[in-house]
Amino acid sequence: MDLASLETPVPVVDLDIVEANLKRMQDYCDAHGLALRPHIKTHKIPALARRQLELGARGITCQKLGEAEVMADAGLDDILISYPLVGEPKAERLAALARRAKMRVSIDNPLALETVARAARHGHEIGVLVEFDSGNGRTGVTSIDGVVELARAIRATEGVRFDGLMNYPVSARSGEILRDLLPRLKAEGLEPPVISGGGTPNAFRTHEMAPVTELRVGTYIYNDRMTVGAGHARWEDCALTLHVTVISRPRPDLAIIDAGSKVFAADIMPGGPGEGHGYFPAYPGAKLHKMSEEHGMVDLSACERKPQLGERLRVVPNHVCPVSNLADRVAFARGEAFQGFTDVAARGRSQ
Numbered sequence: 001m002d003l004a005s006l007e008t009p010v011p012v013v014d015l016d017i018v019e020a021n022l023k024r025m026q027d028y029c030d031a032h033g034l035a036l037r038p039h040i041k042t043h044k045i046p047a048l049a050r051r052q053l054e055l056g057a058r059g060i061t062c063q064k065l066g067e068a069e070v071m072a073d074a075g076l077d078d079i080l081i082s083y084p085l086v087g088e089p090k091a092e093r094l095a096a097l098a099r100r101a102k103m104r105v106s107i108d109n110p111l112a113l114e115t116v117a118r119a120a121r122h123g124h125e126i127g128v129l130v131e132f133d134s135g136n137g138r139t140g141v142t143s144i145d146g147v148v149e150l151a152r153a154i155r156a157t158e159g160v161r162f163d164g165l166m167n168y169p170v171s172a173r174s175g176e177i178l179r180d181l182l183p184r185l186k187a188e189g190l191e192p193p194v195i196s197g198g199g200t201p202n203a204f205r206t207h208e209m210a211p212v213t214e215l216r217v218g219t220y221i222y223n224d225r226m227t228v229g230a231g232h233a234r235w236e237d238c239a240l241t242l243h244v245t246v247i248s249r250p251r252p253d254l255a256i257i258d259a260g261s262k263v264f265a266a267d268i269m270p271g272g273p274g275e276g277h278g279y280f281p282a283y284p285g286a287k288l289h290k291m292s293e294e295h296g297m298v299d300l301s302a303c304e305r306k307p308q309l310g311e312r313l314r315v316v317p318n319h320v321c322p323v324s325n326l327a328d329r330v331a332f333a334r335g336e337a338f339q340g341f342t343d344v345a346a347r348g349r350s351q
């Protein structure tokens with residue numbers, strides 16, 4: 001069966017491109033002595049996580065407990081949850097995970113530490129990383145004193161282990177913070193065994209930016225329009241494309257495709273909403289400028305050659321992780337040969 005016979009819209013993952021992307025990152029990490037801990041948020045598929053480990057990754061990263069539960073059910077071990085867990089129900093679920101997998105969690109506040117400590121009271125030690133913020137304005141302790149204080153609190157808490165530091169996205173600023181922070185921790189006898197940094201766009205510059213020991217990258221497995229835009233990848237490194245069909249051509253400069261916001265995520269490019277929601281390799285001037293749930297409106301005014309009614313198009317999404325999250329299953333392919341469907345088992349796990 002070839003790809004042209006699959007019903008659209010359908011996300012197609014080229015396994016040859018996946019393999020090349022995984023090897024490139026593993027080689028980079030090996031060359032620079034970094035432990036690779038891929039973030040599964042991009043693919044959410046246990047078989048791909050297993051392949052990442054086979055190629056040399058040291059463990060995996062999940063954002064939510066629900067993702068970690070799916071991965072543990074599939075037999076994956078050594079899981080970092082790079083997200084603060086807060087509350088008793090989370091502690092219960094973390095304890096259940098810790099019974100069957102080696103677990104680590106990143107925290108940035110005492111309440112999240114208390115949640116991990118409660119989970120550890122069920123009898124399995126859990127590793128804790130302190131997340132520091134290097135300008136992202138999301139989670140992460142924002143002062144060096146704050147990191148030291150939280151690391152001390154971890155040391156003083158029974159059942160948890162201070163495993164080190166976590167940061168996202170790793171940047172030159174992360175390096176500056178670590179230069180001041182590491183001597184402070186050393187003076188306290190709290191040298192971090194692990195310094196975990198993450199983010200695909202600058203991944204291959206990690207060794208120049210900060211003294212991290214571990215790299216958490218997710219998007220690198222598929223790449224997308226944003227990673228190409230950031231200079232991290234080329235169009236031919238984009239492993240996931242959405243295959244869609246032109247279902248209407250109401251005006252010469254307008255094509256309607258059979259995929260809208262149920263299939264494409266809403267992420268906009270750094271240049272703003274004017275850049276549209278995806279890139280059409282066969283029609284670089286085409287712009288997916290508007291979407292309703294089931295329709296995609298493609299402006300063709302900048303295309304010399306225009307797609308025909310009924311034509312199948314391929315689209316590289318702006319940001320691939322939320323696109324994976326919208327799909328129940330993806331089609332695996334090698335070149336034009338269809339290899340079968342695979343469930344996106346950890347999709348939608350928001351808890």
Ligand SMILES: Cc1ncc(COP(=O)(O)O)c(C=O)c1O
Pocket residue numbers: 039042082168198199200201216217218219220
């Ligand atoms: C905490 C954390 N670590 C790592 C990553 C992986 O980033 P990327 O997909 O750019 O590789 C993310 C992505 O959102 C993240 O939130």
